[in-house]
Amino acid sequence: MKYIIICLLLFTAISKGFAQTQAEMNKQANEAYKTADKxxxxxxxNILKDYSANKTFLSNLRDAxxxxxxxxxxxxxxxxxxPAKNYGSMFPVCKANYLTExxxxxxxxxxxxxxGLPPGETCTGSVGARQ
Known part of the structure; x- marks a missing residue:
């Protein structure tokens, strides 16, 4: 009996860990995107600050x-x-995941x-050209 109760408790804990509502999945995917965007x-x-003396590079970086x-x-x-409605309820998750990627x-x-680039790299371009 003790074994059955332990198994039921374990199953309940595991199933609650994996069960999510669509709203929870949407929120989680949006949070991942917000983290990546941050x-x-x-x-x-950091690049703007580190390369502040290299005006040409910064202008090109902003354009890029x-x-x-x-x-x-x-x-x-x-x-x-x-339209979003054509992709079903998973669309917000799929879109956020793609934006995150x-x-x-x-x-x-x-x-x-x-x-920076690995030592010995010869094609460095503007990398490291802080001035």
Whole structure:
């Protein structure tokens, strides 16, 4: 009997850990996107600060970031071209997950200006050209 009660308690705890409402899944996906977007803004601001003396680079970076945001939005439209209602109740999660993926990729692309390139890299361009 003790074994059955322990199994039932364990099953209840596990099932509650995995059971989520659609609203909870939407919230979780949106939070992940907000976190990725916050990381993007932090990396971008660090670059603006670190490279403040390199006006040409910063002008080009700002242009690139504006274009990336247009690209991101176009990618989402390409991925989900129909009205949201056509994708069902999972659409908010799917859209937020895709935005998170695209934003995370951009964060990694920008981190090179913060972290630098591996030693011996010859094609550094503006990476490290803080002045």
């Amino acid at each position: 990381q993007l803004n932090e990396v971008y601001q 970031q504006r274009l990336w945001m247009q690209f991101r939005d176009a990618q989402v439209k390409a991925m989900f071209p129909e 695209l934003t995370t990729q951009r964060v990694e692309a920008l981190r090179v200006w913060v972290n």
